[in-house]
Amino acid sequence: MKVLAGVRAAIIDLDGTMLDTVPDFHVAINAMRAELGLAPISQQQIANMVGKGSENLIRSVLALDYDAAGVEQHFEAALASYQRHYLAINGNHSALYPDVIAGLEALKAQGLRLACVTNKPISFATPLLHQKGLHGYFDVVYGGDSLARKKPDPLPLLTVCERFGLAPSAVVAIGDSSNDAQAARAAGCPVLTVPYGYNHGQAIHETDSDGIVDTLLEAARQIRLHN
Numbered sequence: 001m002k003v004l005a006g007v008r009a010a011i012i013d014l015d016g017t018m019l020d021t022v023p024d025f026h027v028a029i030n031a032m033r034a035e036l037g038l039a040p041i042s043q044q045q046i047a048n049m050v051g052k053g054s055e056n057l058i059r060s061v062l063a064l065d066y067d068a069a070g071v072e073q074h075f076e077a078a079l080a081s082y083q084r085h086y087l088a089i090n091g092n093h094s095a096l097y098p099d100v101i102a103g104l105e106a107l108k109a110q111g112l113r114l115a116c117v118t119n120k121p122i123s124f125a126t127p128l129l130h131q132k133g134l135h136g137y138f139d140v141v142y143g144g145d146s147l148a149r150k151k152p153d154p155l156p157l158l159t160v161c162e163r164f165g166l167a168p169s170a171v172v173a174i175g176d177s178s179n180d181a182q183a184a185r186a187a188g189c190p191v192l193t194v195p196y197g198y199n200h201g202q203a204i205h206e207t208d209s210d211g212i213v214d215t216l217l218e219a220a221r222q223i224r225l226h227n
């Protein structure tokens with residue numbers, strides 16, 4: 001992977017890359033749906049809808065039962081209910097994927113600076129990173145509502161590059177979905193994808209990236225090999 005030559009920093013996604021958070025989403029979404037008198041939905045349905053932030057998720061969930069006007073009519077109440085339930089259980093049902101900590105340790109040991117860029121609201125992401133022992137690895141953390149636009153827009157990635165004083169070609173993005181890959185491509189960052197997360201129900205092979213790595217530890221190994 002020639003594109004990894006000269007990489008000095010990594011931008012790492014949260015949901016579906018470091019943490020399997022769908023069980024948290026599942027509990028919070030179904031608590032919200034129960035409040036609205038709607039039937040529960042499955043983890044798989046939710047996994048296919050996660051990735052573009054809370055507002056998109058809630059609209060997708062409501063669209064299972066309502067037409068476009070109904071979605072908008074119920075949106076505010078549903079979002080508030082969802083946020084309340086999510087914050088009450090944040091992290092209780094989610095788990096680290098294999099070799100996440102080992103991968104972060106290896107990236108740090110190789111001298112890379114690390115940023116976490118997630119489409120999760122920052123008020124969900126920060127306590128979750130602390131709870132799972134991840135927060136200390138990151139010099140910068142941006143949530144989906146930290147900046148004017150979220151992934152797949154390149155803005156969060158470009159803002160990290162600027163804060164690190166690095167060209168995008170020196171900052172690799174690592175994520176589980178087409179949002180991460182599209183943001184990286186638009187920013188000019190190399191991008192690695194993991195195959196175990198949530199990619200809108202699509203195989204990760206269908207997403208344009210510079211390589212698929214089985215774990216964050218494997219990503220660290222690839223970066224070391226090519227630097």
Ligand SMILES: O=C(O)COP(=O)(O)O
Nearest residue numbers: 014015051052053118119
């Ligand atoms: O919460 C989401 O919509 C996705 O979050 P992610 O960017 O960390 O995958």
Ligand SMILES: [Mg+2]
Nearest residue numbers: 013015016176
């Ligand atoms: Mg993700």
